[in-house]
Every structure is written in structure tokens, then in C-alpha cells.
Amino acid sequence: MTTDPRSAPQIDTAKAHPARVYDWLLGGKDNYPADEAVGERLPPEARDAARQNRQFMHRAATWLSARGVDQFLDIGTGIPTAPNLHQIVQRTAPAAKVVYADNDPIVLRHAEALLVSHPDGVTDYIQADVREPEAIVEHARHVLDFDRPIALSLIALMHFVPDEQDAHGIVRDLVATMPSGSHLVLSHAASDLYPELAARVTAEYAKGGIKLGFRTRPEVARFFDGLDLVPPGLVTAPEWHPPTPDETPEDSGIYAAVARIP
Numbered sequence: 001m002t003t004d005p006r007s008a009p010q011i012d013t014a015k016a017h018p019a020r021v022y023d024w025l026l027g028g029k030d031n032y033p034a035d036e037a038v039g040e041r042l043p044p045e046a047r048d049a050a051r052q053n054r055q056f057m058h059r060a061a062t063w064l065s066a067r068g069v070d071q072f073l074d075i076g077t078g079i080p081t082a083p084n085l086h087q088i089v090q091r092t093a094p095a096a097k098v099v100y101a102d103n104d105p106i107v108l109r110h111a112e113a114l115l116v117s118h119p120d121g122v123t124d125y126i127q128a129d130v131r132e133p134e135a136i137v138e139h140a141r142h143v144l145d146f147d148r149p150i151a152l153s154l155i156a157l158m159h160f161v162p163d164e165q166d167a168h169g170i171v172r173d174l175v176a177t178m179p180s181g182s183h184l185v186l187s188h189a190a191s192d193l194y195p196e197l198a199a200r201v202t203a204e205y206a207k208g209g210i211k212l213g214f215r216t217r218p219e220v221a222r223f224f225d226g227l228d229l230v231p232p233g234l235v236t237a238p239e240w241h242p243p244t245p246d247e248t249p250e251d252s253g254i255y256a257a258v259a260r261i262p
Contacts, residue, residue, distance in 0.1 A: 011104075014032075015208075016037070016205075016209060018160050019102060020032065020079065020104065021208070023078065023079040024039040025039055025047045026050050026051065041207070045194075045197055048252070052252050053256075056155070056254070056256045058083070060240070060258050063241060063258070064151050069150075071148060072089060072097070072150065073144065073153065074100050074153040075153065076156070076157030076160075078102060085100075086098040090121050094118045097121060097123070098122070099126070099140045101127075101128045124139075130158075130161065130170060131161065133173050149179055149181040149182045150182045151183045153185045153186075154174075158170075158188055158223065159215065160210070160212060178261050181261065184223070184258070184259045184261060186257060187237055188223070189212070190220070190255050191215055192216040193253045198253060201214075202214060228260040229257055230258050230259065234257040236251075237254040237255070
């Protein structure tokens with residue numbers, strides 16, 4: 001387990017954090033009044049979105065591991081909520097290696113839960129921010145084999161990186177480090193599916209000091225420029241390989257896709 005040596009991790013309980021608000025939306029207990037205050041103000045659809053994101057991650061990880069992918073770099077991990085990514089992929093591939101990264105110190109305190117790997121596999125954790133992709137990749141190279149395919153997982157993360165912080169450039173730089181045959185797994189809140197709802201969610205997060213950058217479908221599609229989208233392409237989260245294909249997917253304000261890196 002590795003932390004950023006430049007500063008000791010400290011939790012600011014007076015300020016809301018995306019990972020802890022997400023934990024609250026999922027019904028978790030690892031959050032503080034500031035996080036709960038944001039969650040309480042959000043519309044009920046926000047809980048649906050958190051659940052849909054989590055379910056998409058489960059299905060995408062299962063899909064990839066079933067196709068032989070056994071290395072994962074999960075950025076924006078969030079507070080451990082079973083089953084975690086490594087638990088899902090190591091069911092199919094016990095020797096799978098998973099590196100987690102998150103910038104919330106509370107995730108570090110719970111990292112032991114992320115490090116309980118199958119005996120044949122490896123899990124590791126680094127406290128780091130996606131805005132510093134070089135540090136994450138440098139650490140990941142000590143665990144993952146960058147000569148073999150890797151799944152880069154960015155679940156419900158990039159809408160917390162506004163355009164002025166070059167969200168698309170960050171993803172492009174991360175993808176550029178991945179070996180051929182790797183995959184990008186990404187979900188992202190939409191600004192154009194339910195505009196009024198998106199505006200309300202953005203405003204409530206802003207009251208808690210969290211800036212959001214929801215995006216339109218074309219803007220989300222840009223994250224996959226130059227990559228090969230796997231079927232069904234860029235869709236809403238419940239539409240991506242639904243567990244019951246014959247049922248009409250529930251409404252969602254979350255885009256999701258998996259793409260192969262040539």
C-alpha cells in the first residue's frame with residue numbers, strides 16, 4: 001500500500017467529498033454530516049445513478065475478465081463496498097492484479113479491505129488524484145505488466161473534473177500509457193438526457209463545495225476518440241449488457257461504455 005509521500009493524509013470532516021457523498025448515496029456509513037447534507041438535498045434519482053454506476057462496473061468487470069483481461073487500474077475507487085472490483089474479477093481469474101487509486105484519505109483508512117486479494121492474485125492501493133496521472137501510472141508499473149493488456153476503469157469520476165482542468169486530456173494521457181489490446185471502462189453523468197435534473201444535481205453539489213462538469217453525449221464520446229467501442233457502444237448505464245436483456249432498461253442519466261485500445 002502506498003500513499004503520497006508529500007503530505008500525510010488528513011480527512012476534512014467539515015467539507016463534503018465526492019467519494020463520501022457517493023458512499024452515502026449507496027447506503028454506506030463511511031461519511032460525515034457534510035457529505036450527508038449534500039446527499040439529503042439531492043433528488044432521489046441520484047441514488048439510482050449511484051446504483052446504476054456500481055452495477056455497470058460489476059458487469060463491465062465480469063465481461064472483461066471473462067475475455068481474459070486480468071489486470072485492472074481503477075482510478076476513483078471510492079470507499080470499499082463489497083463486492084469490490086478485485087472480488088469480481090478474481091472469481092473468474094484468481095491471479096488477476098488490481099491497482100486502486102483514490103484521492104480521499106478515508107479510502108486509505110479502509111484500504112485493507114481493498115488489499116484482501118485472492119491468494120493467487122495481487123491488489124494494491126495508492127492515494128492519488130486523477131489530475132496527476134503520471135504518479136498513478138508510475139506506481140501501477142510496479143504491480144501491473146504494461147506489456148500486456150490492462151483495463152483502465154474510470155467509473156463516475158470524470159464529471160468531477162471540469163473542462164478547465166482538461167478532463168479529456170487527462171484521459172487521453174492515461175490511455176496513451178496503456179498497452180495495445182487494453183480497454184477503457186468509463187461512466188459519466190449526462191447533461192443532456194435530463195437537463196433540469198442535471199442542473200439541480202450540479203447546483204446542490206456546488207453548495208457543498210464540489211464542482212461538477214456533467215457533459216453531453218458528444219462530449220462524453222470524445223473520451224473514446226481513437227478507440228474501438230465494443231457493442232453496444234456508448235449507451236446509458238442500464239443499457240450496457242443488462243442482466244435481463246428482454247426487459248426495458250430503467251431510465252438513467254448516466255452514459256457508459258467500454259472501448260478497446262488499438
